[in-house]
Amino acid sequence: MPAAPKPExxxxxxxxxxxxxxxxxxxxxxAAVEAGRLxxxxxxxxxxxxxxxxxxxxxxxxxxxxxLTVDHHRGSEEQQPGWEYHDPETVDPEVGLMDTxxxxxxxxxxxxxxxxxxxxxxxxxxxxxxxGTPLGFVFIDGGHTDEHATADYEGWAPHVAEGGLLLxxxxxxxPQDEFTGQAPYRVYLRALASGxxxxxSATDSLRVLxxxxxxx
Numbered sequence: 422m423p424a425a426p427k428p429e430x431x432x433x434x435x436x437x438x439x440x441x442x443x444x445x446x447x448x449x450x451x452a453a454v455e456a457g458r459l460x461x462x463x464x465x466x467x468x469x470x471x472x473x474x475x476x477x478x479x480x481x482x483x484x485x486x487x488x489l490t491v492d493h494h495r496g497s498e499e500q501q502p503g504w505e506y507h508d509p510e511t512v513d514p515e516v517g518l519m520d521t522x523x524x525x526x527x528x529x530x531x532x533x534x535x536x537x538x539x540x541x542x543x544x545x546x547x548x549x550x551x552x553g554t555p556l557g558f559v560f561i562d563g564g565h566t567d568e569h570a571t572a573d574y575e576g577w578a579p580h581v582a583e584g585g586l587l588l589x590x591x592x593x594x595x596p597q598d599e600f601t602g603q604a605p606y607r608v609y610l611r612a613l614a615s616g617x618x619x620x621x622s623a624t625d626s627l628r629v630l631x632x633x634x635x636x637x
Contacts (some may be wrong), residue, residue: 459584466577467491
């Protein structure tokens with residue numbers, strides 16, 4: 422039976438600002454717990470306000486490893502003013518730009534998980550360019566353009582250790598289904614075609630793959 426978060430962790434997840442449905446969150450948590458057994462850090466790309474980070478952090482705490490989360494905290498394309506997923510509460514009135522970092526920190530504080538998370542604040546490709554540590558788990562949930570989704574994959578997938586898990590969010594095969602899902606879908610197809618990753622499970626738009634070969 423897949424691992425499930427404790428009721429208080431699930432409640433904190435559901436109370437946090439964000440977009441991930443509970444079903445996908447449970448699948449994310451189960452995968453993170455499994456990957457934690459490798460004894461390597463767990464990393465997500467795309468923090469936003471920390472909703473999924475809660476689950477990642479709790480799984481990391483249980484495994485005795487670190488949870489890492491990468492984001493510039495200025496919001497992705499579809500979260501900017503005028504777009505469907507924009508939340509005016511995330512705008513810093515002093516600079517007039519989105520800043521989800523304060524909300525993220527409050528989210529972790531409320532959940533009692535601050536000590537188990539390392540927040541990497543910056544552009545994903547720039548951080549990935551100097552990263553050198555193997556990872557047991559990489560969750561790609563950042564920008565949804567081809568440029569950003571591809572950069573996240575090329576930057577972080579090489580660091581997934583043998584037997585580790587690569588998760589891709591917002592995978593929508595039907596172009597009419599979600600405009601934000603086509604770039605993640607193409608990255609997912611690329612991962613499968615590479616021969617480096619084998620699909621483990623699919624829960625709605627969340628895909629879980631395991632590294633079973635070299636490369637990306």
